[in-house]
Amino acid sequence: MEWQPLAADPAAGSGYFDAYAAIGLLAVIGVLFVVVSFTANRLLRPVVDTPEKLLAYECGVDPVGEGWAHTQIRYYVYAFLYVIFAVDAIYLFPWATVFSAAGFGATTLVEMFVFVGFLAVGLLYAWKKGVLEWT
Template structure:
């Protein structure tokens, strides 16, 4: 047996877990640094006037840099993100719903959740957000 107190042994095990996490973080940072360094050393560097131009979707930059963008595109993107994130919540619900003893409770909770989504969609529809023109 060891002559160390039990609290010292527990603290040693506790900090051992953090040392593994720290070692993995250092390895991750080194991996990224080596990858960027190798890319910098191995890439060809041949600057030409065409390469130094601003590139935007294959269209040569002509005119001023300011362009008006319709807000409706952001609204559609925002609605997509909301419903995509909400659909992620359906997967854990499906696993809990399959567990014995949780069927009715999770079913009621999911209908409440879907009701909130329906109210939000109805609000967006009433405001005319979902109409393209």
């Protein structure tokens, strides 16, 4: 018996667009759920503004002083260095699997050296700025 494609029967559905219709319907239901939830919240909540309610609340402690907190820039640099090494690990593991495939050896080797070179320049810059010294 030879395979034959199904006839385009409107009663059976077109097949290809049925999946998109299901996704579209799910998106519409999701948006409607959010709109109805926010509208119900706005209509049902009590609106009584008291001085205590308008205060900034931080872990049960009344706010004292200014609302601005000073943070040292070195913490952002540490976070940036972490992102650099995390991205490095994310790209090196798949590269190691593709490197052994036929036809990808030289090209992927050159691309990875360029990538590691960019990371090395960033690390060298951080080292020259003294970021990596724990004092």
